[in-house]
Amino acid sequence: MIKVVFFAALREQLNCSQLSLNSENLVTVADLKKQLASKDEKWQKVFANNTLLSAVNHDMVSSEQTIKSGDEVAFFPPVTGG
Template sequence: MIRVLFFAGLREQLGCDRLEAEAADITSIAELRGKLAQKGSNWQSALANEQLQVALNQQLSSMDASLRDGDEVAFFPPVTGG
């Protein structure tokens, strides 16, 4: 299983802070993102942002990073300053 976490505005937009995804049919973060977007229009909208940030096992990562069973993926919106 892949543990998936959502932070900040994504968590509110999705109404979900975490879920688990079956690792057997997901090979990359981009693929995971695509599968999650299929859950409905609010998921598609939330995950469509090209500036979306992602961490793999608590390290910033790119969408093309490979996934393995037991990995943790965290999605969060771009950081804004003020």
């Protein structure tokens, strides 16, 4: 299983803060994105935004990053702290 978490505007748009899904057939973050986008029209629209950032196990990564069962993957908008 892979734990997926969402933050800020993304969490509100999806009305979802986290979910778990089977990691079979998922090799990279890009695969995961594609699978999430296929849920419905709303998810498709949200994941079409190419400014979205992703992290695996608390490290910022690119979409090519490989993932495995037990990983925590996060998606969020560009950060605005400070």
